[in-house]
Amino acid sequence: MYFKIIFNNVRKNIKDYSIYFLTLMIAVALFYAFNSLDSQTAFKTATSDATSNLSRQLISVLSVLSKFIAFILAFLIIYANNYLLKRRKKELGIYMLLGMENRSISGIFVGETILIGIFSFISGIAIGCLLSQGVSAIALKMFAIDLSQYRFVFSISSLINTLICFSIIFIVVIIFNVRTVAKVKLIDLLNAGRKNENFAVKSKKALAGILFVGLCMLAIVALLIYKKNGAISNSAIFSISFVLGILGTACIMYSFFGVLFYTLQKNVKWYFKDVNVFLIRQISAKIQTNYLTITIVCLLLAATICIVSTGMGIALSLNSNAADETPYDFIVLKDLENKKADKSETFQQYFSKKKVDLNEYLKEQIEISIYEEKTFTYNNIIADPDKLFKADADLLEETVPIISISDYNKILESQGKDKIDLKESTYLINCKYRGTKELLQSFVESNKAINIAGRKLTPEMGRINEVVYYLSSVGNNDHGTIVVSDKVIANLNKTSIILNGIFKEDSNKQKFDNLLVSFMGDPQSPYQSLTKTLVFEAYYGMFAMAAFVCCYIGIIFLIICVAILSLQQLTETFDNVYRYNLLQKLGVEKKLCYHTILKQIAIYFGAPLMLASIYSIVALPSIISKASVSLGLDIGVNVGYIIVLLLIIYGGYFLVTYFSCRNMINGK
Incomplete structure (x- = not known):
């Protein structure tokens, strides 16, 4: 039974x-x-x-x-x-x-x-x-x-x-x-369900005062973050900003709808229209009663938007940038200025000495030389150093790497791109680093001449090239390289030689990677190497794992938020079923009751979302900017799609809640 x-x-x-x-x-x-x-x-x-x-x-x-x-x-x-x-x-x-x-x-x-x-x-x-x-x-x-x-x-x-x-x-x-x-x-x-909800604070002045205090707290938080580096998590100012942000949110959630209630009362025509009296009293009372829950939901939503947007943005950008950032399977760099370097030794001789046959593993070998002119530094081509990232403070004193157009065309040909003709009196700038790309573009657009090896050179074209000509840690590839004719190169000092390799389809890549690691681990050696596997796995893998975890936490937080809001609204509607029935007995149409429920749920769902969105709008640009700089990725381009996805989940719960509440009123 x-x-x-x-x-x-x-x-x-x-x-x-x-x-x-x-x-x-x-x-x-x-x-x-x-x-x-x-x-x-x-x-x-x-x-x-x-x-x-x-x-x-x-x-x-x-x-x-x-x-x-x-x-x-x-x-x-x-x-x-x-x-x-x-x-x-x-x-x-x-x-x-x-x-x-x-x-x-x-x-x-x-x-x-x-x-x-x-x-x-x-x-x-x-x-x-x-x-x-x-x-x-x-x-x-x-x-x-x-x-x-x-x-x-x-x-x-x-x-x-x-x-x-x-x-x-x-x-x-x-x-x-x-x-x-x-x-x-x-x-x-x-x-x-028959107990009425009452305002915890009925004084209009008290509610207005609490709202003002809350707004002041959030204003202080904004000031601390943007003026006092309050976004740095290990600072005392961050802790103060964090506490004030929570208290300010709680004050606003507690008082805003109470103040709005008193304000709307003055508009007699609107206030007594339809069942607005019932609607306003229900919303104000419920939000004041549950303001702590709504505050937590608001802060969780803001955290969710920031966490998921950043995490998924990193993941999507990593995937889209993977192929562009790693056109070669490995690189070996020979530093000619190292005291241990044998300048006459070729890469083939070096690998033969290590008993490694490059032809066994490689389909293509691209060897290029890097030159420099001691007096030509980044200070000569970066006109506005104040716009450099803080991490690049010493870049201006470094010499600019220079390569020949013949070596540059080798790179282009290996990547399936068209070769470039370069006059003896002109130059190109290649750059793949976000921190200097725009600055060098401005330099080229100004059509400024440079002096290399006693020759005055003018820009070949009004834009910079963005080609990866050697493997490096992603986002830190090429701060700017000058490409000149072979005749100009003849009068410059060669500093290093780079060997880029592309594997055969059937070669044992892991075995070759292990061989490189086995005899190139000495930091004092003139030979240094980096493999595509390490770039993908050490860089992409670590940040992919962080992005994966961020998405997991963010989605769980979002579900918690919408579930709490849904359950509170279902409870609220259940408690007031007899009141809605009473309204219908007094002549209120069922359709108007549906509109009233829709408005109530929309405000209840919308209040924390709106404040969380404001927080996210303020915080996300800073978070994305710092993440983009540190990772070398433009992760902001995907944020719009991610926010739409979050709103679909949020909206789905909203609709389920609304139709469930309608069924309650209908006695279903």
């Missing part, structure tokens, strides 16, 4: 369970998807030691992070469960009135919790299994692992971990339910 009651209750109240079920399902799906990476065989078949290490680190980080996420999700599920209890209090009261014992009532709710948990878990695992394939593919691409190794997998270990985690959460929920039902009184159950 009890099972029949439990099953019928879940079936009848399936719409009440919609947000709860949706939240559980998404939580299970995400938890499974991100923890199933260790079962993806492509990670285990990675040919590079660096890739294997980074993938293991990612899986380890996600494993630790998932425990923290599970802890947060536990609170969210308990919060959602509390909504369901409140939604069913009257039903509980009827059970008690009919003589059912608290133990039996608890048993019914435990059964319902287990049943809905089973449904949501199965659905979540099914969705998570599909989602995990996409997550795995993205992770493989981020870590530059061959996607041909990708396999569809179902992770038994992740399933068991997810089952254990959510079983523990549901045991806690069941204990919470049993204790709540055991302590509840019949009179409280029957009168549930």
Whole structure:
């Protein structure tokens, strides 16, 4: 009999369970998807030691992070469960009135919790299994692992971990339910939802004062961040800014709608139109009552927008820049100014001495020479040094590297680009570094002449070239190189020789990388090397892992925010169902009631989102700028797409909440 009651209750109240079920399902799906990476065989078949290490680190980080996420999700599920209890209090009261014992009532709710948990878990695992394939593919691409190794997998270990985690959460929920039902009184159950919300502060002057204080706090935060370097996390000013930001947000959330309420009262025509009186009082009272929750949601939303936008921006930019930044498989640089350097020794002789046959591994070898003129420094071609990044303060005193047009054309030809004809009296500037690119472009556009080897040279074209002619750490490739004719080069001092290599398709790349590392580890040696594998995995891998984790945390934060807002609005509507019914009995059309609910939910969802958006608009440019400079990537171009994605998730919960509230008013 009890099972029949439990099953019928879940079936009848399936719409009440919609947000709860949706939240559980998404939580299970995400938890499974991100923890199933260790079962993806492509990670285990990675040919590079660096890739294997980074993938293991990612899986380890996600494993630790998932425990923290599970802890947060536990609170969210308990919060959602509390909504369901409140939604069913009257039903509980009827059970008690009919003589059912608290133990039996608890048993019914435990059964319902287990049943809905089973449904949501199965659905979540099914969705998570599909989602995990996409997550795995993205992770493989981020870590530059061959996607041909990708396999569809179902992770038994992740399933068991997810089952254990959510079983523990549901045991806690069941204990919470049993204790709540055991302590509840019949009179409280029957009168549930009939208590009116009142303003905690009724004084108009007090509310205006709190709003003013909140605005002043946020103004101080802005001043500290932009004038006193308050964005530096290890400074005392940052701590002050952080605390003031939280307090200021709380003050604004507490007082804004109260002040708005008093202001709108003065507009008698608008205030008494339709059911605006009811709407304003409900919104103001509820937001004042729940201002701490809304403050937390607002700050979490701001953090989510910044974290996900930065994380996904890095990931997308890394993928789009990967091929452009690494046109060669490895580089060996010979420093001719090193005391140990044998200037007559060729690369072939050096590798033969190390018993390495380059022809066995390489399809193409591109050898170029770098020259300099001692008196020609970056100070000669950077007219506005104040615009340099702080990290480039010493750049002006460095000599500018110079290469011949014949070597430059070798580079262009190897990358499938058209060769360039350069007159003896002209020069080109090549640059791939964000910190100097615009400054050098301005120099070229001004058509200024330079003096190299006693010759006056003018720009060949009105723009700089952006070609990667050697491998380096990404974002720090070429601060600016002068390209001149071969006749000019003849009178300059050669400082180094670069060998760029492109592997054969069937060559053992990992073996060659290991050989390079084995005999080029001495920092005092005139020969230094860097491989594409290291660039991809040491740079792209580390930041890809950070971006991956950022997205995981951000999505969880977003779900927590929208779930809390949805549950609060469902609770609010449930508490006021009889009031909406009373309005309809007084002659208010059902359509107008729907519009009132829509406005209420829109304001409740919109208030924290608007303030969070303002915070993000202020903070994101600074965050993106610093990240772009440190990573050498333009990550801001993808932010718009990411914010649209976040709004789709946010809007989805908004619509589910609205239609659920409408069904409540209709008695469904």
